[in-house]
């Protein structure tokens with residue numbers, strides 16, 4: 001049974017004259033789950049340490065606050081590590097979020113800079129999101145995974161996750177932050193879509209826009225050459241005639257299983273012992289941070305969960321979320337989007353040996 005450490009978001013200050021208590025800050029409280037869980041003990045002096053988070057998009061307002069990343073970076077440095085804060089690009093070839101340059105501008109607008117997080121910021125999958133290390137695997141769904149290069153080359157990864165709901169995966173916890181967040185566009189495509197793209201010749205008006213956007217010259221005679229296609233989905237974004245067929249977009253158990261298979265490849269590349277997980281169950285929004293807005297959180301804030309076990313940390317966060325009653329104005333009356341299967345993330349990850357769903361919870365505050 002794995003251990004999960006917990007710091008509550010509550011600040012039980014009720015006496016007027018005792019209002020000034022810095023130790024009630026959740027940033028201050030974050031120190032104990034990190035120190036007492038030993039999740040960073042695997043960092044050796046000189047190690048390059050990725051702190052993987054999500055910067056959101058322009059307009060996203062409830063991503064993880066930069067002060068938490070700053071605290072994590074300080075803790076990494078205390079152990080002699082060299083931290084950098086990192087994120088990957090989004091699927092597609094037209095939006096700011098799909099390129100490193102745009103991602104960095106989004107990061108700056110949302111409050112993540114080298115100055116605020118006390119560590120350099122690196123986009124892990126390169127300028128256009130195709131820098132990856134190919135990992136072969138024999139998954140039920142995925143046979144190859146492209147791990148974002150800067151993640152693959154790190155000595156240690158701290159997965160710092162804003163835990164929230166997700167339209168397709170059900171929840172965005174550590175499993176999703178690793179499985180989707182630490183891979184290139186090609187694997188993001190393979191997680192989300194069952195078939196490679198193709199062009200419907202009857203709808204194509206030969207405008208040429210897809211040829212201009214394609215990063216791998218994979219379109220010849222208005223047909224996609226699959227051997228060259230890197231599955232960036234850019235052609236689908238620019239085709240106004242809707243001649244590019246990208247389908248089916250996956251939901252439910254299948255997308256959950258694909259996320260877990262990709263997470264397994266990432267974890268095996270860096271090494272299972274070289275990961276630490278921190279789930280921030282705060283501002284649990286009904287949509288993920290990819291959306292250019294953040295609505296009303298579904299539940300009140302719960303706190304921070306820390307573990308060396310990716311399955312346990314997600315299960316503990318999941319259980320705490322399910323126990324909490326939805327706020328009255330929640331967009332959701334149920335706990336999850338009905339077409340999602342978040343439980344499958346947990347059960348499949350356990351089946352693949354990524355961790356244990358049984359855990360002991362050490363409540364520190």
Ligand code: SF4
Pocket residue numbers: 199203204205206207208209210211222238239240241242243244
């Ligand atoms: S963008 Fe669409 S319509 Fe234009 S050439 Fe490509 S597939 Fe055809």
Ligand code: SF4
Pocket residue numbers: 197210213214215216217218219224228229230231232233234235236
């Ligand atoms: S053909 Fe493939 S590589 Fe080219 S734009 Fe479309 S998805 Fe991307």
